[in-house]
Every structure is written in C-alpha cells, then in structure tokens.
Amino acid sequence: MNYGIVIFPSKKLQDIANSYRKRYDPHYALIPPHLTLKNVFSADDEHIKDIAGKLSHIAKEHDPFTLKAYKVSSFQPVNNVIYFKVDPNPELQALHDAMHHREFMGDEPEYSFVPHITVAQKLSNDEHSDIYGSLSMLGIDHEETIDRFHLLYQLENGSWTVYETFRLGKENQ
Template identity: 60%
Template sequence: MKYGVVAFPSKKLQDLANSYRKRYDPHYSLITPHMTLKGVFEANDEEIEELSRKIGEVVKKHRAFPLHATRISSFSPVTNAIYFKVEPNEEMLSLHKDLHSDELGGAAEYAFVPHITIAQKMASGEHDDIFGQLRMAGVDHKEMIDRLHLLYQLEDGSWTVYETFRLNGDKS
C-alpha cells in the first residue's frame, strides 16, 4: 500500500488553494491541500505499524512550526506544477530530515521544496498563461502547524488519514 506524511494547513489556506485546485488540479478530489514532508512510499500492514511507531518517535522530538506561504511559484520546466511557496524554517527542515533517516527509508527522492500544490498536469501553454495570472494574485499567509498526518492511498486513488501525530516535542 502507498503511504506519505503531510501537514494540512488551516481551512482558510485550504479554501484558497482549493479555489485554484478545482479548476487546475486533476488531483483536487483525491487529496486535501497539503505540504508533503515525506513523499509516497510503499509498506505492507506489518511494516506500516513499525514505521508509524518510528514516525511517532521522530515527531516527539519536534515542536509546532510556522508555515508562511509567501508567493506563487512553479516547478517549470521540470513539471508544469504551480504552488504556494512555503518559506523553509529550521524546525521544518529538521523535521523533514528526521523523517528521511535510514530507519524511515533513507534520503528523500527529491530536494525538499516546501509547497502546497494548486495546479498541475497542464499543457505548457496553459501553464504559462495560468502561472502569469496566479503570480499576479499572489499569496501571503502565516499560521502554525502543530500536527502531521500519515496518509494512505485507497483503491480509488484518494488519500485518507492513517494516523495523526501532534508536534509538541522539545529538542533540548
């Protein structure tokens, strides 16, 4: 089964993201707007029990962190995805690093670019047009993230919460 670890932003930011996603993201109905902290990985029922326990141990070491969506950006030309850029901070980067320890499957497949996707899988011309429009609209949103969610993918392709972890740890 496929799993991943994400942070869900507040309803306010989700509603803003969804105002774009419903038009420009074919995954709109499959997953709530989110910031991925550990990308998709495979695990069976026994493995996920152990991985969930290990994620819980990692999360105990971390505090809530600020999420600041500062602008609209794109992964073009690598992929025609448009997103809310989230400013990285020390706590977020440390948490991401700890979620990619050898015990939890090792290094991330891609460099960590904190973001919330609002559009994807568009033709290049459409991407360029939409990106130009959205970039002018901009975004500036701040909030605190105090929990992470281990998700799993259902047979229909949608994602649902397997377990929720509170970020209330202390690294001292």
C-alpha cells in the same frame, strides 16, 4: 499499500488553494491541499505499525512551528506545477530530514525539499504559461502554526485518507 506523510494547512489556506485546484489540479478530489513531507512509499500492515511508532518518536522530538506561504511559484522547466511557496524554515527542514534519515526509512528523496502547496499540475506548456502569469500576481501572505502531521494511505479509488495523526512536541503526546 501506498502511504505518504503530509501537513494539512488550516481550512483558510486550504480554501484559497482549492479555489484554484478545482480548476487546475486533476488531484483535487483525491486529497486536500497539503505540504508533502514524505512522498508515496509502500508498506505492508506489519511494517506500517513500525513506521507509525517511528513517526510518533519523530513528532515528540519536533516542536510546533510557523508555516508561512508567501508567493506563487512554479517548478517549470522540470514540470508544469504551480504552487504556493512555503518558507523553508529550519523546523520544517528538520522535520523533513527526520523522515528521510537512514534509521527511519533509509531513502533519499527524489528531489531536493522545496516546501510547497500545489495549486495546479499536469498542465500543457501553454496552460502553464497562462495560469502562472495570472496566479503569480496573487498576493499570498499567510502564516499559521503547525502542530501536527499525518500519515496517509491510498484507497483503491486513488483517494487518500488519514491513517494516523501525530502531534508535535513532547507535551502533545
């Protein structure tokens, strides 16, 4: 089965992202707006229980932190993805690094970590240029406290649902 690890921002930021995603993101109906901590990986039922235990330990070692989305950006020319850029603060980076550490899953991420919330993807070059031009004029300035992350699994129809939620910090366990 496929799994992934994400942070879901507040409903307020999700609503802003979804106002664009419903038009420009073909994954709109499959998963809410999110910040990916660990990309898709496969695990069987036994292995995922071990992973969930390790994630619980990681959550205890990391405190809640401030997530700040502050502008619209793009991954072009690598791919035509438009996103809300999230400040790569040390706490968020440490959480991401913990999920890619040798003792956890032992794999290197495909790309360097650029914290973001996707609002448009799978666009043609012309679509990307038009949409990015208009969205880049948006004044995104959102700040909130993140106190949890989620282990998701993928359903047969391609949508994602929460397998388990992990609260950050020792006092939240």
